[in-house]
Amino acid sequence: MSNHVQRIAQQAYDNVVLPNDHNQLLFQHTVLCQVYLPYRDPGIEQKNWVRQQGKAYFAIRATEVFNPATEKFDTILGLPYGPKARLILTHINTLALQQRNPQIEISDSLTAFVKSLGLAHNGYQIDAIKNQLGRLASSMISIAFASEEQRSFQVDSKIIKGFDLWFPKNPNQRVMWDSCITLSDDYFNSLMNHAVPLDRRHLAALSNNALALDIYTWLAQRLHRVEHNKKEFVHWQGLKEQFGEGYDRIDKFKSVFRHTLQLVLTQYHSAKIQEEKNKGFYLHNSPPPVPPKLIQIPKVGEY
Template structure:
């Protein structure tokens, strides 16, 4: 690693806030380990985001929310984006799987929730989490897998079904919510059957870099499925299509991708990936960040 990259890694560790009960096991939906939310705010004028990678399809659309001041649906929050939206989803997914319910109990203040994400507890972080939670709650999604040539499994729903978007405060000015987030049953059912385990300690280090989180989750769900003693090739064009949002020039994307990949591999250090400089990368079978033997996801129809 270059001196600059070593500095980035040290700074990442320095910025990590690990609560005493930090959860080392987090989950992301398998589709969102292959296709991703925007890296940056696309603005309220962009209300639809569609991505495809292989047989995975994802679309998200921003909708207007009810404004109690005007008593109308007149507020457009925009699409969720960036690393915080990704961290929020992994945390909410994990609570849903742990509690085996779509109506999940969360911290009673937003400050506590921010701490549980492993983020610094300050006004900037709280405002950013409020914003991303609101965007997630006000968005409609479509998640699909092409399972056969003429057959697909698709979910059209919200992710968060019930949520207080207006965040009242108590007498001490702590931002409150009602202590619950309700996921849609369709999303919850799909998550129960398509959840990818991730190491929360790794995500804590990558928490400020959306591309790093995406590369990490991609490798986490992909590498352990590569057949033994075989390599799977991914071209630079394919990588740019998947991870190259905002990059018009290939040389700039290659430089950024290589640097970000090196950061990811400081965490997922058992990942085996070899570069062909002029063509792309070869993926080799590797153990997942979280071995399957240490966790179990109950099937959706086994819930109490």
Template structure:
């Protein structure tokens, strides 16, 4: 209960801060637009799973894990599919550093621990191990983004990370040991420069215990400002379940969780509070509003 109360207080404090002080682009975190529409798993799909797939509208995402060489065994091993809140936060941190420095080479050693503290995560051994595990999984993953257009399929594949030391010492007792740098692949870096979505750091920190809430917030941040003013877009419950309903077989269970979770996300996006309305028994109407943070670039991928 204490942990739950901590996150509730964190969300309330963040909401007040966001209401009082509008974020600037200089204080933004960034996520790739593709991962604001299709998402990583909420939970571990299984260490033996080699590919994760998700569809949203015309866009489809596949995340594949590639073998990595373990120096302890002198064999290639599968790192697994990245998942959960920490994978999302790590990726946002790496994206942000790349955009702010305009460099494919990210200084992880000096920035990762400070980042973990800045979003309010504990820096105990367990958290550090979980962050390192997700960093390893992200580094060994390949993203495939596809779009169906009639009888044609257009697909782009790219690795996020091109090179870095994937294996860490198991002893975390002395100090936090991160690799010195992460090098992003040319394809991912160039795509990120064109399709980065700015998000409020305070919102991500407040939602850092709930992967679905982070995804809903990111989705609304890239979606609402693209809607034509005065022409709301309707999203069915089935479309929402396809997009956010990982692991939910029954629609009524999904609806119950989604209603609570979208409320959490909207508290961190004040402009959208009155722009997202449930249509009883049908779905939601989305109306135009400004994004959480104004930016020069807007995404170019249409999904629904």
């Protein structure tokens, strides 16, 4: 592992404010550990985003929201993207699982969450996170699993079905977000059955890198499912299709993926992944980043 990667990881970890309990968790939906949101802002013009990985399928579509100034459904906030959208989802997933209730309050916990991830909890960061919340709230999603028997299970809904946006009088200000959100019943029920536990310290150290977060969550849900004493192979082309948004050249993607993987492995130490030169990687059975015996939904207020 390069000194540069170690230095970046240590700097990120040094900025994290940790509680006494080092086993606090965050949760991501298993489909979003395999297929991902955009890395960069696709722009208002792009309203659909569709991804597939193996038997998991994910689609998200930006919808119009009601603007009280015009009394019309004419405002498009855009698709959620980047590391903040990913982190927000783990946060609201965890709150919903903590409370075992699809209706959650986020106002007090949001600033604490931002701080716990080592992000500057200033107005700019909070506004950026609220902007991503608005994008998530105004988007429709489809999550599907296909089986070998040509059967499928599919959820079509919003992640967030109830939300309160406010429109500032100054048109140059961003549309903002209120404190209470309600997850859709379909998403909440699917999450209850398909939540992947993640170590909050790991996400904090990777919190500014969307690709690193994606690689980490992919390994977290994948490696422990590899059969003992066996290994699975993933080709570079498959990795590029899964993670290579925005990369036209495979050699450039390989360089970025290798570097980011090393960053991930500074956190997920027990991950066993071995490169076969110029071909891809072997995945070996590995303990998940959170041992099953430590998986306990933390109580509200423990952030």
